[in-house]
Amino acid sequence: MHTRRAVSDPAAAQDLAAYAAGVAEMQARSQADPLDPLGWEYQSLIHGNTSNPPTRGAHTPTDFSMCQHGVWFFLPWHRMYLVQFERIIAAASGYADFALPYWDYDSLVGITMPPAFDDPTSALYDSTRNFRPPNAAPPPAWQQAPTFRRFGGPPGPAVHLGQEAGQLELNPHNFVHGIVGGNMASFQSPLDPLFWIHHCNIDRLWDVWAREPHHDHPVDPAFGNTAFSFPDPIEPGGRRTLTVAEVLDTTAIDYVYDDRPGEPGPTPHSIVGMAGGRGDDDELQVLSSSDSPGGVRDSVQLAAPEPVPGLTATPGSGSLFLALENVGIESGDASSMWHVYVTSNRSGTRHLVGTISPFGLAQATATGGRDSYLFDVTEITEDIEGADLDISFEPVYDDVTAEPFWDRVALYRGG
């Protein structure tokens, strides 16, 4: 059983050294043969590339551009991807006990680059980065997500670019991709060694969420029985196939996190204020919406909803979500981020409720797809429910030029 440790933990030093050695070996393989399935470039292409629309390799059409986003396979597919990567690094580095460290950022505002990844002489360095911690960040709503649909993404077929990200994918996953920039801001993000420790933390947060009471995984066989196949350095035939059901418990695939010594853990590392579930919120009711399509240069007004006795859910019950529906963008990458603010006419307080980080959105838009962003605003229910709302947007960075647009902005209540 491997233990994945925080990258800042001195006990992770041997893993970091093995990681650097393994990356160097994988990069050398790609230099010799770009189609080596255990090479650095091939592994990155399994995730995706930057072309619009995403293309598949001519030699192995089922391998490339297979990362799952905006759908319930986002978390299990990336878990499998990391497990396989760990096996490749262990074999390449010669360190059989290698466990991928996780990037233990406490807060995105205070996020720092791990020193081992900031050394230009190291294989863990990536010169394309444009690392910029933001001045503000919305609260991490994944902690309050009561269902897997809200937490991890909606049901759907295995798809490279889905239509609606779960709360964890929105923040911090997409946000960190944008904060780092460069390769990390596109679907060729695995070219940056930071990608793997970032996703290791995302995987850890999934483990944290799943250990909470009443946080259950979908029982639908379309979820658990879906399988994905990856190159493997050990298995006969050089391939390993895993089903989603096989990876829902990390101990079944031979690893735990350092804050989980085999038992349900104490307050997880760096996470405070875990809220209990509020029940199944899949029964959404729209309360109010904008009247026409718009974009981030527009200020949107949502009038106070008119409740219908006997039909509309009781005010104050359930969750509240602010939805940006059918969002597209013509250009830009994950670093083209925009903060979303809600101001009610009740208090005049301006709340930062979410961030649009268009990771993969330009590629989706190019093929006629759109994403919807659901921001959990339940924490400010008292201020916004029954009030007229002003929705406004600000770029996270001054040099952002790409501007998302949408069909509609709407306020929803969950059950």
Place this chain on the structure above:
Amino acid sequence: MNDLLAADGTRLIQLEVVATGVAVAVGLIVHGHDVADLSQHGVAETSLMAAAMMLPVTALTVPLVMRRNLVERRGRAVAEHLSGFAVVWAAFGLGAALIVVWGRGLAGAAMLFALGCAVAVAWQLSARRVDLARRCGRLRCAPLRGWRQAAVTVQGGADHGTRCVRTCGPAMVAMLAAPSAAAMVAVWLASLWQWIPGPSPHLARGARRSAIVYGAAGAVVLVAAAVPG
């Protein structure tokens, strides 16, 4: 369709089986063993049949229509969505029936069916079709009130129907051109088979499976027609 299918791929198949079973039963009662012969049905009846057989697909988009509309207007919004969808498929059925009647007169039933299957095979294997299948259920967001709410919702149903026609139309034409009930059922079953959830990338794999059946069905009918007696 990715927000609605996959987990619901099985449900779509179940609904299609019921809807088509009812349509076939009615057809058998009315037309007996000539149920597959469109010249017996007439163009109008074929148009209605196409719309009826494809209506179960809207069971996957209706929940999204309901979610995006005010509680007190959900019923009306669903009716608006269905009307846009049904009009498109009825128009498709009309056009397909005319093609079949004309084509049979020109090339014969067996050759027409084989040609239809060949077109369906080529379309099934295209990457463009797989992409369309993934985005089949994308719906516009309408305002909550006013005439634009109805207009955008009806348009959304029509858009969905149009994407549906683009995804499955060639196979549907082949099915309508089938010279026998057995050939019609083979194409119909193959069309359902592709939606069964499976290993990734399941949409592409499903499309290939169906293409094999379309090709086999066309070849069998063509060979059978060429055999003397």
